[in-house]
Structures are given as structure tokens and as C-alpha cells.
Amino acid sequence: MTDTPDPLDALLAPPAAAxxxxxxxxxxxxxxxxxxxxxxxxxxxxxxxxxxCYLGGVFSARWLASPPRERERIVYVDRPAPREQxxxxxxxxxxxERRARVDDRxxxxxxxxxxxxxAEQEGDLQAALRCYGEALDAAPDGRLPVAAGDxxxxxxxxxxxxxxxxxxxxxx
Numbered sequence: 001m002t003d004t005p006d007p008l009d010a011l012l013a014p015p016a017a018a019x020x021x022x023x024x025x026x027x028x029x030x031x032x033x034x035x036x037x038x039x040x041x042x043x044x045x046x047x048x049x050x051x052x053c054y055l056g057g058v059f060s061a062r063w064l065a066s067p068p069r070e071r072e073r074i075v076y077v078d079r080p081a082p083r084e085q086x087x088x089x090x091x092x093x094x095x096x097e098r099r100a101r102v103d104d105r106x107x108x109x110x111x112x113x114x115x116x117x118x119a120e121q122e123g124d125l126q127a128a129l130r131c132y133g134e135a136l137d138a139a140p141d142g143r144l145p146v147a148a149g150d151x152x153x154x155x156x157x158x159x160x161x162x163x164x165x166x167x168x169x170x171x172x
Contacts, residue, residue: 078149079148079149092117093114093115093117093118093121093122093124093127093131094114096110096111096113096114096117097110097111097114097127097131097134100114100134100138106138106139107138108134108135108136108138108139109135111131111132111134111135111138112131112132112135112154114131115127115128115129115130115131115132115135115151115153115154116128116151116154118131119151119153120151125153128151128153129153129157132151132153132154132157133157135154136157136158136161146158
């Protein structure tokens with residue numbers, strides 16, 4: 001046999017001894033740094049994209065929104081309704097009520113005015129309730145027309161009486 005070296009022996013031989021551990025560590029550390037930087041860059045890019053979408057939504061909503069219209073202002077002026085007969089202001093509520101009781105014919109406007117004075121000036125709602133009830137009883141057909149200057153208590157009584165009439169059972 002010949003002792004000539006075969007050119008393929010070097011390729012078929014087992015690998016040489018393990019390389020330097022320092023080189024292995026250096027390659028691992030460099031690879032780890034690169035991977036960490038890429039992961040951080042990916043997270044930052046995702047956060048920037050989310051912030052851009054949010055800001056785009058906010059600015060587009062403001063840009064597309066129509067400017068607010070000026071609101072129409074309605075001013076309500078509380079004016080008393082004109083009365084059938086002017087009653088002097090100097091009379092007290094009790095004097096008006098007495099005058100309405102002693103009169104021969106029914107005077108719903110006096111009772112109504114007495115009720116207004118009791119409610120607004122004296123704050124006596126029970127007396128106002130009594131006067132308003134008398135005014136509705138003395139009125140023709142038991143009704144007084146609704147006026148713009150009616151006190152809330154008078155409106156409540158009118159409404160209650162109308163509701164009572166609607167729900168009353170008529171025997172046949």
C-alpha cells in the first residue's frame with residue numbers, strides 16, 4: 001500500500017478542536033444586542049404608529065366637524081294678562097274676597113284677583129286655593145279661560161277639574 005495522502009482525507013477527518021470560547025461569547029453577545037435593538041425598534045415603531053393613528057383621528061374629527069351654530073335666544077317676559085275690569089291695587093286680598101262674597105251677582109274676576117294676591121304677595125297658598133276654587137265655581141259653566149298670566153296653582157286646579165270631568169261616569 002502506498003503512503004500517499006489522499007486529498008479527501010482532510011475533508012473526511014473529524015473537525016478540529018473546539019474554537020476559542022471567547023469568540024463564541026463575543027458572537028453571542030453581538031447577536032443578542034442586535035436582536036434586542038430590533039425588538040426595541042419594532043416596539044417603538046408600533047407605539048409611534050398607534051400615536052399617529054390616534055392623533056389623525058382627533059385632528060380629522062375636529063377638521064370635519066362643522067362649526068357650532070349660533071343659538072337663537074328666546075327671552076320670556078312675564079306680563080300679566082289683561083283683566084276684564086281693572087281692580088285697584090290698594091285693596092288687599094281679604095278685602096277683594098269679602099267684596100266678591102257680598103256682591104249680588106257672581107264675581108269670578110274678584111275671586112281670581114284675590115287668589116293672585118294671596119299667592120303672590122302674602123304667600124298664603126291655602127287662601128289662594130280657596131279663592132281660585134270660588135272663582136271657578138262662580139264662573140259660567142264652571143270654567144275660566146286659561147290666560148297667559150295665570151298662577152301655577154290656578155292652572156293646576158283648572159287641569160284637575162277638567163280631568164275630573166273627563167273621567168266622571170255619567171249614569172244613564
